[in-house]
Amino acid sequence: MGRRTATTRTAALLAAMTLSLAACAESDDGGGGGGGGSAEETGPIKIGAVLDITGAGASLGVPERQALELLAGQLEEEGGIDGREVELIIEDNQSTEDGAAKAMNKLVNEDEVDIVLGASRTGPSLAMRPIAESTETPMISLAANQAIVEGSEWVFKTAQNDRVVIERMIDYMAEQGWSTIGLARDASGFGEGVAEMFDEIGAEQGISVVATEKFAPDATDFTAQMVNLRNAGADVNVIWGIPPAAGLAQRAYDQLGIETPVMQSHGIGNQVFLDTAGDAAEGMVAPLGRLVVAEQLPDDDPQKEIITTFIDDYTAEFGAGPSTFSGHAYDAWQLAVDALREEGTDPQAIRDHLESVTDFTGISGVFTMTPEDHAGLSKEALALVTVENGQWQLVPDQGD
Amino acid sequence: MAGRPVRRLPRIGAHSRRSRRGDVIGIAVVALLMLALPLIASSSVINVGVYALIYALAALGLSLLMGLAGQVSLGQAGFFAIGAYTQAVLVTKYEWSGLPASVLAVAVTMLAALLVGLPLLRLRGHYLALATLGFGVIVTVLATESDFLGATSGIYGITKPEMNGRTYNSPTEYYLLLVPVVLLGLWLARNIVESRIGRALGAVNDSEVAAESLGVDAFRLRVQVFVLSAAYASVAGTAFAHWLGVINPNAANFPLSVKFLLMAVLGGVGSVYGAVVGAFAVEGLDDGLRRLIPELLPGAVGEVQLIGFGILLTTIMIFLPGGLHQLWTGARRRMAGSAPEPGDDEEEIHLEPVADDVPLLAREGRPAAGTPLLEVRGLTKRFGGVTAVDDFDLTVSAGEIVALIGPNGAGKTTAFNMISGAVTPTAGEVTMAGTRVEGRKPHVFARAGATRTFQNLQIFTSATVLGNVMVGRHLRSRSGMLGAALVLPARREERAVEESARELLDLLGLGEDADRLAADLPFGRQRLVEIARALALDPDLLLLDEPMAGLSGTERRELARLLRRLRAGGMAIVLVEHDVEAVLALADRVAVLEDGVRIALGTPDEVRHDPAVVAAYLGVEPEDGAAAAVAEAGAP
């Protein structure tokens, strides 16, 4: 036995040495390619995506994935970018921050992607941001919270900033003559800092938050929060979350018979919300992207054509219409492809290109990025929408 | 190679030299594979390897807890998170550098584990497992609710570690940074498993009451292992925080605790290197299934790899409860060829023929013959409405044999249990060599210089004979967890303990069986092992609960001779015995119990002629052997 072990050891040692030599050689190659500033112009272009496909953000991540797959398919039929194949690598972050960081590490270190799209929600996006910054990888988040791009160099986003959403909502409240807000917000990254922002933006019109309740993104019982909102007696109540929680909260609100008008955030633009909220959604008002009310848009709306084409393609592929979230994914993909087409795969060039995007018409609005604004949308990107007979409906008086 | 005697699988607490080597070989193989990985694997595999190494540390801690202390924790991720959060706070908010921060992080986690463990470890089995699960959930909730810890978003921007101007940024670099940490963890764990502490815990696992009776403070050791296990988790947590760059409440989540459990179980609970193998297997499987399942089943999204975990967990538990470790040892055994186990035949105990009165195990400092050692006053135990033992008094002095007899159900064993601390009396007091011991744990009794054997054997079944006896030396050795982990101070003491244990075994004619698994011995010899184990404590007082039961005639005679020689050496012996004839021949004094009441106490001669005793024995069924014996003995 002793001898055998010795032999095995020698063999293992030899093998290890050979392999280490090979590995060294390999890493030299890799080092040369990655280290040089100019990217090689061969092989497939890699676009990574980190989405909330399972877990609390599934109702966002799944349509986003579908949109990306649809667009990647279309691009492939067109023959890629300048004849180069485009490979889309989608990772699920399970709606968790660490899952997102893990997936981001993998995409950057292992797949060596040229650009990353995602994540679907704020928390996971915030978790990916430092990795994007430290590895100098361009990243386009699909999530809302402005913190994702505040002061960022390499990170951009396509969903409307919550700041512009709140500006839109405050405008509407002021017009309706409401001055106190009862807020029930998502307890995760999406809802963090929202109450403060309402207070800040509403200060001018004398609008402020008088009660704040929280709910977990996977909560199912909202009685306690809604009872407390009822007691707060504000002029308007705001539910700030994503489906299904936002829908369930809407139901609990209705079920408790609260008469106060209710507004929701831009986080609810999908069928899941309509399904979970059911009749309870009738009459609530939310600022959403134009996607959900495409056919009600006037023909001269600059977005109308893009939106209807996307809706038709998407419906043909998946048998159901897209949500605003698939719209965020669409915009991110188009921005990425545009940059890749113009600049190739040099990360710095891609970043610079993204930062200088002007009047880029997308699903969620018309993007104009600046070094200070990596989100690129103003409050005009949002339409006030309500629900009538289970369908999205433009609020006739848009308040501007 | 063939023909060499092959012994049982190395197990925790099994202390043959082979078992040590077994672990060393396992660890060496794992270490080699770990080091070789970066040379042969692609970067994607190394990326998986980084997580495997991180989780391996936490799983290793859990494996120690389960293997050594026999306790299941479903809250290991809670400690993982405490370590990670502490590290994150220190690094990002107070700008500590990584290394000192991690030292404090581990210390904080250990303190938390101590505070959690003190109340929780009084629970057992299911209850402990579920209470730890609750602990994990509470950590998650607290982290979620704390704005200081960044609420649900957690803490961002933890940098990759930098040392000597080098940033450990890529998976390979981080992997190579972690390998020595894991190896160190393995080495420390192995040392503890093979130490006095590991042996004692293994004994507690097999029979807590027996281990306690040999002076092992089970609760204290459990708390120690629990804290140690948390320390491992916290090291993993700090490594995790730096690698991900973000830490949030999910780190304390139940599914992560389950993952640790899976790793420990897959590798083989208690096998030190198994946790590392398990971690690599689980992480590899996780990654593999994540890729494979969506290909097999288009449209499958998310954590579908869990299905593999579920199936794996159940099949392993049913078919391979020892995990991969079991496969490995099995394979090694087959490689070595199967040799017959050494003589399984019923050998009679043969001591050197020496006179009955040659003192055995006399030692300096033993109380002089006739000094009162054990004082029992008014000892009473009621179970509900039944009084099992009523106002029992007894004094036992050094150098005498006292027998406790009585019909079945007379309360003899209950009295024993109360005296030795296993059962708390309803009333009364027990003083052993000046220490009040009633209602305290058996290890207190043992510390006072007294121990016992058990009517229904309480052999440490997973240890060798030698291992059993070495547990008996627990109080005669001192090295603690730290000394054990660092090996050097403990090694000399270990050797001395083994030597004295072997001497004792030779003395009792068990020398040949020293390296056999105690559970494999025939019944009579197991009794003798139990007595040898008790003697290893070097007690001044020995309580024997039916030591003759199940022994052959020769074995009984040999045992009687042994007891006489111990008496000659100055030891006090109290025995409960059914074999009245043997007792009357052996004891200096005899106490008789009936229905919990002491109805007689005196020399064998006095008791033999005591009318109450005769009545008690004749009052029961006439066929009763004991009654016949008294009657016979009383009417020569």
Added chain:
Amino acid sequence: MTDLLQLLFAGLSQGAVYALVAIGFVAIFTVSGVINLAQGEFAALAGLVAISAVGSGLPLLAAVVLAVVSVALVAVIMERLVIFPVKRMTTLVSLILTLGVSTGLKALMLLVYGPNAEGLTPLTPGGFSVAGVSIRYQELWILLIAGIVSLAVYWFYERTLAGKSLRACAEQPVAARLVGISLTKASLISFLIAGTVGAIAGVLASPIFFTSWESGLTLGLKGFVAATLGGLISVRGAVLGGLLLGVLETLTAGYISTGLRDAVAFLLLIIVLVARPAGIFGRSAEARV
């Protein structure tokens, strides 16, 4: 006052669901000493089966029956495949086995039903309001059916020969064997009961609390806490434990903080385990050696 009533009512209907899950824990634990960590998955699975059956056009009642029967079957199969073959069931083994089943079932549900949370159609949609307390008809159904099921299970254990034999297995395994009660059969029946009751909990809860592939985890854990509050071996204790937990959670959420809701359950669990292992409602038992 209205708030308190509203919260109490919400807590009771939530608690009734916990109570049913808790009965499942008790049923299995009393017979074989196994804590079935897959108990919550029984409920989730029933909810999903019913939802998809309704989705494919089955009438609601038929869908509910189908869900309960198929989950009961799953429970029985689980017992045969996973619990029965194990000769020496230790704490570690039983926890890991049931954890394995729970994990596998979860992933299976994810594969089959996808990641989204959905709600079953309520037995009676809508609701009404009494003295400012709004009540959904479904909540009344939950309370009513949970009450009937609890009574039925209680009656089974206390009044029928079969039920008494099952309890005998738990309390006096040797004696039970002597009088011819087979432990393996008893274990099978206990899983059948646990599966059925868990499934009923799942279909009742689904219209209000929604069901997804992972909703079994929380439900199972809360059900376990409820069972432990009741001492783990008493159906009555489990029901009271469930109701108490539900009410306590809603009150905590309403008056203290919604974030602490889950912590309360587990804090209570730890306190009860350490201070009163026999449960809040159980008779305090002599500590075993």
